[in-house]
Amino acid sequence: MYMRYFSRLFSAMAGPRPVVFSGPSGAGKSTLLKKLMKEYDSVFGFSVSHTTRNPRPGEVNGKDYHYVTRDVMQAGVANGDFIESAEFSGNMYGTSKAAVQDVQAKNLICILDIDMQGVRNIKKTDLDPIYISIQPPSMAVLEKRLRDRKTESEESLQKRLRAAAVDMEFSKEPGVFDVVVVNDNLDDAYIQLKQALLKEIDKVKKINRSS
C-alpha cells in the first residue's frame, strides 16, 4: 500500500504521466496519435517499440519501430532491456526501457501504442500511465478499414480480426481502461481523446513555460 503510494509520488515528481493507447489493429490508434502529436509536438513523445515484423511502405526505422530480427529481440528480452513484450499476429513487439526513458528525459508525455498483452504487463510495473482504449464502431467497419489499408496478407488480416474480437471484450472489463474512445467519426474521436488528456497536456505546458 505505502510502497505503491510512494512509487506514484516519485513518478509524479519525475514528470508527466505516460499514456498507453491500445485497441484492435485497424481501430485507428496511429491515425489519432499522429493528429495528437502534430497538434502538440512539444508535449508528447512516442515510445518507439521494437518489432520483428517487416516495415510497411513509408515506415521509417527508428521512428515508427526499431525493426529487428527475432534473435536480436529475444536476446534483448532475455537481457532485461524490455518493460514488456508480446507475440502478436506472428511477430514479436516490445517496449524497451530506453524507448520510454528517451521520451521522459525530455519531460514529454510518453505515448505507448501497445496491444492488450502489453496493457496487462504494464499494469504489473510502476509506470502508472493513463490507459486509453481506441475501439472501432463494429467488427465490420474494422475489417473494412484493415482491408482498405492494404498492409496485411489475408492470413495476417484474419489473425488480427481474431485478436480484435478478444480485444473488444477486454476493453469492457471494468477498471482496465480510464477512457474508451469509439473511433467512428475521426473528428469526434479526436475531440474525445483530447478531452481525456487535457489535464496532462496543461501540466506539461505549464512546466515548459516555467523552465
Ligand SMILES: Nc1ncnc2c1ncn2[C@@H]1O[C@H](COP(=O)(O)OP(=O)(O)OP(=O)(O)O)[C@@H](O)[C@H]1O
Ligand atoms: N475514423 C475513421 N474513419 C475512417 N477511416 C479511419 C478512421 N480512423 C482510421 N481510419 C483508417 O483506418 C485504417 C487503420 O487505422 P490505423 O492504421 O490508424 O489503425 P491502428 O489502430 O493504428 O492499427 P495497427 O494497430 O495495426 O497499427 C487506416 O487506413 C486509417 O486511415
Ligand SMILES: Nc1nc2c(ncn2[C@@H]2O[C@H](COP(=O)(O)O)[C@@H](O)[C@H]2O)c(=O)[nH]1
Ligand atoms: N505489447 C506490445 N504491442 C505493441 C507494441 N508495439 C505495437 N504493438 C501492437 O501491435 C499491434 C500490431 O501493430 P502493427 O504496427 O503491426 O499493426 C498493435 O495492436 C499495436 O498496438 C509493443 O511495443 N508492445
